[in-house]
Amino acid sequence: xxxxxxxxxxxxxxxxxxxxxxxxxxxxxxxxxxxxxxxxxxxxxxxxxxxxxxxxxxxxxxxxxxxxxxxxxxxxxxxxxxxxxxxxxxxxxxxxxxxxxxxxxxxxxxxxxxxxxxxxxxxxxxxxxxxxxxxxxxxxxxxxxxxxxxxxxxxxxxxxxxxxxxxxxxxxxxxxxxxxxxxxxxxxxxxxxxxxxxxxxxxxxxxxxxxxxxxxxxxxxxxxxxxxxxxxxxxxxxxxxxxxxxxxxxxxxxxxxxxxxxxxxxxxxxxxxxxxxxxxxxxxxxxxxxxxxxxxxxxxxxxxxxxxxxxxxxxxxxxxxxxxxxxxxxxxxxxxxxxxxxxxxxxxxxxxxxxxxxxxxxxxxxxxxxxxxxxxxxxxxxxxxxxxxxxxxxxxxxxxx
Amino acid sequence: xxxxxxxxxxxxxxxxxxxxxxxxxxxxxxxxxxxxxxxxxxxxxxxxxxxxxxxxxxxxxxxxxxxxxxxxxxxxxxxxxxxxxxxxxxxxxxxxxxxxxxxxxxxxxxxxxxxxxxxxxxxxxxxxxxxxxxxxxxxxxxxxxxxxxxxxxxxxxxxxxxxxxxxxxxxxxxxxxxxxxxxxxxxxxxxxxxxxxxxxxxxxxxxxxxxxxxxxxxxxxxxxxxxxxxxxxxxxxxxxxxxxxxxxxxxxxxxxxxxxxxxxxxxxxxxxxxxxxxxxxxxxxxxxxxxxxxxxxxxxxxxxxxxxxxxxxxxxxxxxxxxxxxxxxxxxxxxxxxxxxxxxxxxxxxxxxxxxxxxxxxxxxxxxxxxxxxxxxxxxxxxxxxxxxxxxxxxxxxxxx
Numbered sequence: 189x190x191x192x193x194x195x196x197x198x199x200x201x202x203x204x205x206x207x208x209x210x211x212x213x214x215x216x217x218x219x220x221x222x223x224x225x226x227x228x229x230x231x232x233x234x235x236x237x238x239x240x241x242x243x244x245x246x247x248x249x250x251x252x253x254x255x256x257x258x259x260x261x262x263x264x265x266x267x268x269x270x271x272x273x274x275x276x277x278x279x280x281x282x283x284x285x286x287x288x289x290x291x292x293x294x295x296x297x298x299x300x301x302x303x304x305x306x307x308x309x310x311x312x313x314x315x316x317x318x319x320x321x322x323x324x325x326x327x328x329x330x331x332x333x334x335x336x337x338x339x340x341x342x343x344x345x346x347x348x349x350x351x352x353x354x355x356x357x358x359x360x361x362x363x364x365x366x367x368x369x370x371x372x373x374x375x376x377x378x379x380x381x382x383x384x385x386x387x388x389x390x391x392x393x394x395x396x397x398x399x400x401x402x403x404x405x406x407x408x409x410x411x412x413x414x415x416x417x418x419x420x421x422x423x424x425x426x427x428x429x430x431x432x433x434x435x436x437x438x439x440x441x442x443x444x445x446x447x448x449x450x451x452x453x454x455x456x457x458x459x460x461x462x463x464x465x466x467x468x469x470x471x472x473x474x475x476x477x478x479x480x481x482x483x484x485x486x487x488x489x490x491x492x493x494x495x496x497x498x499x500x501x502x503x504x505x506x507x508x509x510x511x512x513x514x515x516x517x518x519x520x521x522x523x524x525x526x527x528x529x530x531x532x533x534x535x536x537x538x539x540x541x542x543x544x545x546x547x548x549x550x551x552x553x554x555x556x557x558x559x560x561x562x563x564x565x566x567x568x569x570x571x572x573x574x575x576x577x578x579x580x581x582x583x584x585x586x587x588x589x
Numbered sequence: 590x591x592x593x594x595x596x597x598x599x600x601x602x603x604x605x606x607x608x609x610x611x612x613x614x615x616x617x618x619x620x621x622x623x624x625x626x627x628x629x630x631x632x633x634x635x636x637x638x639x640x641x642x643x644x645x646x647x648x649x650x651x652x653x654x655x656x657x658x659x660x661x662x663x664x665x666x667x668x669x670x671x672x673x674x675x676x677x678x679x680x681x682x683x684x685x686x687x688x689x690x691x692x693x694x695x696x697x698x699x700x701x702x703x704x705x706x707x708x709x710x711x712x713x714x715x716x717x718x719x720x721x722x723x724x725x726x727x728x729x730x731x732x733x734x735x736x737x738x739x740x741x742x743x744x745x746x747x748x749x750x751x752x753x754x755x756x757x758x759x760x761x762x763x764x765x766x767x768x769x770x771x772x773x774x775x776x777x778x779x780x781x782x783x784x785x786x787x788x789x790x791x792x793x794x795x796x797x798x799x800x801x802x803x804x805x806x807x808x809x810x811x812x813x814x815x816x817x818x819x820x821x822x823x824x825x826x827x828x829x830x831x832x833x834x835x836x837x838x839x840x841x842x843x844x845x846x847x848x849x850x851x852x853x854x855x856x857x858x859x860x861x862x863x864x865x866x867x868x869x870x871x872x873x874x875x876x877x878x879x880x881x882x883x884x885x886x887x888x889x890x891x892x893x894x895x896x897x898x899x900x901x902x903x904x905x906x907x908x909x910x911x912x913x914x915x916x917x918x919x920x921x922x923x924x925x926x927x928x929x930x931x932x933x934x935x936x937x938x939x940x941x942x943x944x945x946x947x948x949x950x951x952x953x954x955x956x957x958x959x960x961x962x963x964x965x966x967x968x969x970x971x972x973x974x975x976x977x978x979x980x981x982x983x984x985x986x987x988x989x990x
Contacts, residue, residue, distance in 0.1 A: 214647045222651045229647035237642050237876070238635065245822055246615045246630035250623045250955065258823055285871025287845030288689060295735075318857065323846035323871060326859040330842055334696075334735040341857070366855075413872070421646055422659055422875035441731055444688030445724035453960065454767075456719065456742070458727040470686025470724060471816070473877040474823035475638070554651065559854065 193509055193578050200505065200574035206498050209570040212486040213419075219576040221555045224393060224533050224566025227419030227483075236482035240475060258474050262425075262446075263464050265477060268484045269418065269427055272492055273391060273410070274401035279429050281464040282414070282480070283472050286392060286426040287323045288442070289411035290359070292467060293428060294331040295441040297357035297386040297409055300434060311356035311385070315340050315347060317371075320361040324390055328359050334441070344371045351383035358385055362400065363393035363531030366558055367522040370394065370531045374405045381406065392416060397532035397568070398496040402429055409434070417532065417568055420480035428467040435463055444469035486570055498569035499532040506534050506565065506577050513585030522562065533566040538588075547587050553580045594910055594979050601906065601975035607899050610971040613887040614820075620977040622956045625794060625934050625967025628820030628884075637883035641876060662878050663826075663847075664865050669885045670819065670828055673893055674792060674811070675802040680830055682865040683815070683881070684873050687793060687827040688724045689843070690812035691760070693868060694829060695732040696842040698758035698787040698810055701835060712757035712786070716741050716748060718772075721762040725791055729760050735842070745772045752784035759786055763801065764794035764932030767959055768923040771795065771932045775806045782807065793817060798933035798969070799897040803830055810835070818933065818969055821881035829868040836864055845870035887971055899970035900933040907935050907966065907978050914986030923963065934967040939989070948988050954981045 201207060214229040244256040253259050266280030273280075284292075294314065301311045316328040318341035325341065332339035342350045344360055351358070358380045363370045373389060380387040389410040394400055396417025402410055410429040414420035430438045440460070445451050446468035449459040460466045507521060519536040538544055538561060545557040555565040565580070602608055615630040645657040654660050667681030674681075685693075695715065702712045717729040719742035726742065733740040743751045745761055752759070759781045764771045774790060781788040790811040795801055797818030803811055811830040815821035831839045841861070846852050847869035850860045861867045908922060920937040939945055939962060946958040956966040966981070 214643075216648070220650065226646075226651045226654075228650060229642065234639065234642050234647070237638060241630065241635045241638050241822070241880070242615075245627075246635070247617070249621065249629060250627045250957065252823065253627075284685065284689065285845065285874075287847075287871035288685065288843060291843055321846070322849070322855050322857065322859075325857060326844045326846060326849070329859060330844055334842060415872070421642070422653065423872040423878070424876075425874060426871070441735060442689060442692060443727045443731055444686065445722070445727060446688075448723070448727070454723050456723065456726060458723075458730060470688035470827070471814070471824045473686075473826060473874045475825075475880055476874040476876045477824070479642070479876055556651065 193512055197505070197574040197578040200501065204498065204573065206490070206494060206569055207573065209486060209490060210573065213571045215571060217552065219553045219580045221553065221565040221567065221572065221580060223419070223568035223572070224416050224564070225556055226415055226422060227417060227568060228571055230419050230483040230486045232482045232485045233421065233479050237475065237479050240478045261474065261477050261481065262468055262472050265481050265484070266427055266464055268481065269395070269414070272487065273395050273412070273429070274399060275403050275429055276432070278464055279432055280427050281467040282427045282477060283425050283468055286390070286411055286413045287327050289426045289428045290324055290327045290390065291331055292440050292442055293388045293409040293411050294328055294357060294359055295335055296430070296438050297388050298331065298335045298337060299439040300386050300408070300437055301356045301384070311354055313338050313340055313354045314356055315342050315350055315358040317342070317344050317360045319343055319364055320390065321365045321392065324359055324361065344376060347376055348379045351379060351385065353384065355383050355385040357388055359388045359390065361390045361393065365393050366562060366564070367535050368531045368533035369524050370398070370529050372528070373400065373407070377405050377407055393531055393533070397499055399492050407431065414480050418480070419483045419486065421476065421483065424476050424480045425473060430464065430467060435466060438466055440466060442469045446470055446472070490570070495569045499567055500527050500530065502567040502569060502572060502574065502577055503530060503532065503534050505574055506567070506581060509578055509581035510536070513581050514588055515585070518588045519563070533564060536563045537561050538563050544587055548584060551583050553583050594913055598906070598975040598979040601902065605899065605974065607891070607895060607970055608974065610887060610891060611974065614972045616972060618953065620954045620981045622954065622966040622968065622973065622981060624820070624969035624973070625817050625965070626957055627816055627823060628818060628969060629972055631820050631884040631887045633883045633886045634822065634880050638876065638880050641879045659875050662875065662882065663869055663873050666878060666882050666885070667828055667865055669882065670796070670815070673888065674796050674813070674830070675800060676804050676830055677833070679865055680833055681828050682868040683828045683878060684826050684869055687791070687812055687814045688728050689870070690827045690829045691725055691728045691791065692732055693841050693843055694789045694810040694812050695729055695758060695760055696736055697831070697839050698789050699732065699736045699738060700840040701787050701809070701838055702757045702785070712755055714739050714741055714755045715757055716743050716751055716759040718743070718745050718761045720744055720765055721791065722766045722793065725760055725762065745777060748777055749780045752780060752786065754785065756784050756786040758789055760789045760791065762791045762794065766794050767963060767965070768936050769932045769934035770925050771799070771930050773929070774801065774808070778806050778808055794932055798900055800893050808832065815881050819881070820884045820887065822877065822884065825877050825881045826874060831865065831868060836867060839867055841867060843870045847871055847873070891971070896970045900968055901928050901931065903968040903970060903973060903975065903978055904931060904933065904935050906975055907968070907982060910979055910982035911937070914982050915989055916986070919989040920964070934965060937964045938962050939964050945988055949985060952984050954984050
């Protein structure tokens with residue numbers, strides 16, 4: 189059986205149209221299934237960063253704000269991310285952490301409904317995905333407190349029933365960071381809109397792994413990080429999407445000087461910039477930002493649809509290998525079987541998961557452990573192959589036998 | 590006269606105890622008087638950044654969060670900055686932009702007085718330095734709006750008279766970004782405290798150029814950038830100081846998961862960390878942050894008092910050269926003559942300042958132009974010498990003759 193799956197892996201790799209993109213990364217013989225936490229290093233990054241440090245900063249110094257395009261990097265790089273999440277240019281700006289962008293987006297969302305529509309209805313509630321990565325919940329609580337709203341934690345499945353004329357905004361995670369479950373962005377967005385509320389999506393665990401279709405599905409605001417499937421590097425800056433027709437009404441709670449219509453006029457009075465730059469705050473962290481820009485070169489000529497097809501094939505094959513290699517009853521998959529409900533990771537519940545993951549890492553298979561009992565494996569189609577998957581699960585099976 | 594000043598410069602350089610630190614930077618024959626905007630590249634940075642990218646990210650990948658000390662970088666680097674601003678360890682955390690930190694500090698300041706002291710007095714006002722760098726005013730307006738306070742713009746000189754039992758917090762800039770005027774931090778802080786309010790200082794234009802004495806003068810909260818006199822690189826992360834005895838009551842408006850008491854427990858309920866980490870928000874931008882850490886090596890064995898003494902000698906000498914080289918009436922200094930009121934820059938009002946600065950830059954003297962009519966020259970004592978000053982003003986004089 190092991191031979192059969194090894195052979196299948198070989199065939200799948202041979203017909204993989206994305207097999208060539210692995211060479212765009214710096215990789216060794218480790219099976220790296222933790223790209224959903226920190227993406228591997230794209231090969232173009234080190235030289236680019238060296239140029240930014242030695243020449244742009246070291247030689248041109250202050251002139252680089254213009255001459256090296258530092259000042260316009262947040263929008264320029266936003267436009268590089270845009271096609272990966274189904275957004276037309278001019279709607280995404282890069283900068284700050286995901287948490288800070290969640291704050292901008294959620295306070296901005298509440299302000300979009302303030303005074304809009306029927307003034308007799310007080311939209312005093314914010315719904316937040318209770319299964320979400322915790323920072324979204326903590327920041328949503330702060331946004332609710334500062335805007336005088338009540339925060340209501342729900343599961344994504346409970347959202348349609350929880351929506352009402354009291355709902356101001358809804359913050360949802362596209363893919364669950366723990367189970368890998370993919371939520372139905374089109375139908376949930378439509379439900380939020382039908383209730384007259386604003387939909388804010390967190391794309392941290394989906395952007396770069398599958399099509400998001402922000403424009404197509406009419407998402408209002410979205411945020412995401414860039415260090416997972418976008419391989420931007422540790423703590424690389426996050427991004428904010430504000431749909432074009434909402435930009436003029438987007439009212440940021442962090443109106444730093446970079447978001448001013450004329451930042452260098454240094455005016456006492458704030459006047460927000462038009463378009464995506466309105467989501468900027470302070471001076472962008474250029475080293476991290478330009479590393480991300482170089483990292484995005486790996487997407488040249490790659491379609492996100494092809495990435496999605498391979499991602500599903502990888503997770504399907506992973507689950508097939510688990511069924512074959514892992515003794516019955518030792519693990520339980522928390523990841524949905526249906527493709528429409530699956531992100532680009534597999535979470536296995538497992539006894540002594542922490543120890544098991546430690547041993548896997550010692551044997552060159554890197555995933556991660558999420559308390560209390562979850563083995564988490566992420567699949568980045570640009571650099572993970574089917575033989576990697578077979579090898580990873582074969583070793584997992586040996587450890588659990 | 591030109592010979593006399595050139596000779597004086599030579600003598601001053603010969604007796605300069607900080608002359609040796611220039612070798613800790615990558616510099617060419619340009620006279621770089623724009624370190625108050627973007628500090629020059631410290632020589633240790635490029636190799637360190639390369640190691641972070643190629644080895645820590647490229648080889649260790651996710652393991653670097655522990656093994657390379659990524660996770661603890663915000664506090665560790667905060668403790669490196671602490672002695673430069675007169676703070677004991679454990680009170681400064683690095684991360685986010687200055688604007689974001691102003692927001693944390695000011696909302697946090699207002700919340701410190703909420704419910705404190707005499708409950709019959711509503712502290713409903715925030716005072717902000719109206720001459721400040723604009724972002725502070727914009728962010729203060731947002732903080733006031735979100736906390737239901739009224740923002741009152743004043744000049745620092747007007748602060749004592751404007752303080753009352755209605756004052757919740759006061760945001761002041763230690764050194765004015767335009768004129769270089771240094772405000773009296775000890776006495777203004779004491780006045781704010783006497784009124785029962787909270788003092789928040791922005792140190793962007795003073796940290797690394799002169800002693801600040803945060804602990805000594807009982808400052809409550811402070812923020813600052815690291816890319817000016819701290820040479821951290823373009824957009825390197827800012828920092829937040831919360832005085833130790835206030836930390837347990839500091840209530841951040843941006844409670845991201847990095848500020849949780851147990852961030853990796855991924856709990857639904859927020860419980861703030863104790864100490865400086867409470868000021869963290871999201872995942873730190875590691876590339877920019879570790880570049881800053883390497884940049885701080887230039888301070889080894891350097892006392893901030895020696896830096897201040899040289900800074901004053903440099904600006905004194907600059908003004909002496911201006912008096913000698915620049916034709917009468919062509920420029921007017923906006924920078925205070927008294928040492929106690931002077932930061933580490935000189936601002937000269939000058940007709941056609943934009944054109945004049947362009948020509949200076951062409952001739953290898955880099956300062957900057959601030960609209961409408963200001964030539965701004967910053968003096969970083971770690972790499973600017975007296976001969977640089979003489980040469981810069983000689984060229985300025987030639988251009989204005």
